[in-house]
Amino acid sequence: MPIRAPERTRRGRTRAAALALAAVLSAAVPGCGGPGPADRGAARTLGAGAGTGTGAAATRQADGRHTEAALRAAVRRLAAEGSAPGAAALARDGDGTRFASAGLADLRTGRRILRNDRFRAGSITKTLIATVVLQLADERRLGLDDTVEEHLPGLVRGRGNDGRKITLRQLLTHTSGLFDFAADQRVARRLSRPPTAAPLTPRQLVRTAVAHRPRFAPGAAWHYSNTNYVLLGLVVQRVTGRPYAAETERRVLGPLGLRGTSFPGARGTLPTPHGRGYAPITGTGTGTPRDVTVLDPSAAGAAGEAISTLDDLARFFGALPRGGLLPPAALRRMRDTTASDGRYGMGLFPVRLSCGVTLWGHNGQINGSYAQVVATPDGRRVLAYRLNTEARPAAAAERALLKAEFCRT
Template sequence: MPTSRTLLVIPLAVALFGLPTASAPLAAAPATDVTLPLLVTRGKAPAAALLTREDPWPPAAPGQPEPQAAQQPDQQPRWHFTQASQTTTGHTSGSYVGTSTDTSAGTGSAAGTGPSAPSAPGLRRTDHFRAGSITKTFIATVVLQLAAERRLSLADPVERHLPGLIRGTEFDGRTLTLRALLTHTSGLADYTTGTKGLIPVTPLEAVRTALALPATTPGRWSYSNTNYVVLGMVIRQVTGNSYATEAARRIITPLSLSGTSFPGARTTLPSPHGRAYTSEGQDVTALNPRVAGAAGELISTLADLDRFYAALLGGRLLPAAQLHQMLNTRAAQGRYGMGLYPQKLPCGTTVWGHNGHIAGSYVRTAATRDGDRVLTFRVNTDGIADPTLERTLLSAEFCT
């Protein structure tokens, strides 16, 4: 669940879902096909996979789903899938297998292998996995939709929606705003410092844990999972529904994200799925998502995450004013917007997205500002040996 740049030292086992057609010709191998294997060699991850998506469609109206391929026969999104793995599930040993790639336009199954074909060690392109803090982009989107509907204001104090929740020697919910929560400038400590991200807690327990920890400086950016746990509570108070219900109604269903869900306390992953390992090799595939809640509970697939970020940045989920607020990083000193953060690459290109880290899983999604090109990669472990690899991979995709 921790934030982007502090988690570059996390291994990445990426399983991405490509949607090629059997008759589509293979394009020249992208640069990412060369850099992806580094995640299992220098990065020492068991496996890695990557899915990129290019969408030439013009933005739909906010809140409207993406047109289906049948409606736009000459303007289908292009997908490219690549993967790499070791021959064993241990990520400190085992021989390197290599990469396989599929490039296509539109939807369908790859030539020679269906979308559920396994890839050593047990990853599939259609696998469900824990997406960690990518959950925050979903939560921020719901809050900004509610702001657009005038059901709340980002200037609202927490006290207006959750009376008495935040009271302490250093904090008062009467002055702490929703904007500060969204931008990680509240000063609230990260409750996972106390739970280590391993102890399931209720939202109220998470807040109480955070209030017992040393605060950071209000007004200064400091990533804290507590902020988004509180926002999840605000969503329930404003709508009468859980954040999971609202995200499903407003995002998951309209965009047909069939592999995306909020599992609640369910410890298992939907099928198909691979295995998840700690950096020490312990199998943590079964996990109580309440360790993360609104800060990192989400389960998704590679294709769904590509689709979501393309729709969000393409203006399909938020009116222009709210999307502009989401991308405004001034409050967080340029480091974070609202559920999104920018990363400037060596070539000068800036990509937008989020990462997700939870026990046994690391995921990273990045996209161009217009959402026309999106990359998602994942590894099924939580410790990458070489911290430079993520930036290398993004540069290979967006700078060439």
């Protein structure tokens, strides 16, 4: 979620910040990035299959070496063709876990990206929140066809917005029509201030969105809006009596042992260990990337404030389809893209590869970080990857990484 824009004029700064913020926490696969630094090498963690053997064991070892090499090559390309100083990916399947990184986590010290580095996960937060909401629906503590007004009376009113006509289902699927607060220039100006400024509250963000007319009538179309998930965070708190962060920790992070995942609130720094986050180089593509590691994530809230690791995200997206968090009927609702014309379900979207494989996952952009996690429908194969800038990777490089992992024969 960019805080400071590189343009020199105040008007330029505000407009650039608004445009960047509107792109933050978005869902689009694959993305497109600009030119980036040359690769500076790759680090790796071997999974199962190391050593020597014969017969089937030897075949598995050879396959493991092949997929390990393919992952390293794809991550090197991701870094080399993008605008990020570094990139990393972690893959899990029946043969074990593979990790590869390329480039640098810290341009000042020359530190490489580590497997257990914490980073901002952006809109991947939405999948966590959707999981909690669907759990509460399964427990009959709320209904997906409940209106926003029933849980948050009076909050969504005015300028053609009416919480009495918007359901929780429409929030989950981005079919509410509510304006995305991230596209409001006043929020962009607020985020252009130093992180020491007073944090924005979820209700302030909602009021900012409601000050704009809706994009369409509830249920009439689809448009990705961070306002939807900020509202869902408030609904979770109203239903459970606990903040969405605490409820997500109790229901998801704790049971899965996701110790590297946290909700920082207004805390501007990252837990250790971590590298740095950088703004992408724009214009001529030359110069030194600006360090944007420290920021106030409170404006992202339930739409994108989570901090995590590649291991934690892979574990979560691998566990989700296996039934430990949601019953089959709830998972089917999560993957139902009817309302969005095939683009988005409830906190998940489909990624369709040219080899015929369909994956399910989410991505996230926030200042200094781009990440994506995808998994096969059964959760047995998962890929989590990240760059240390918010710019999406080059589309061809991202496709190559996905195909290397999921289109192998």
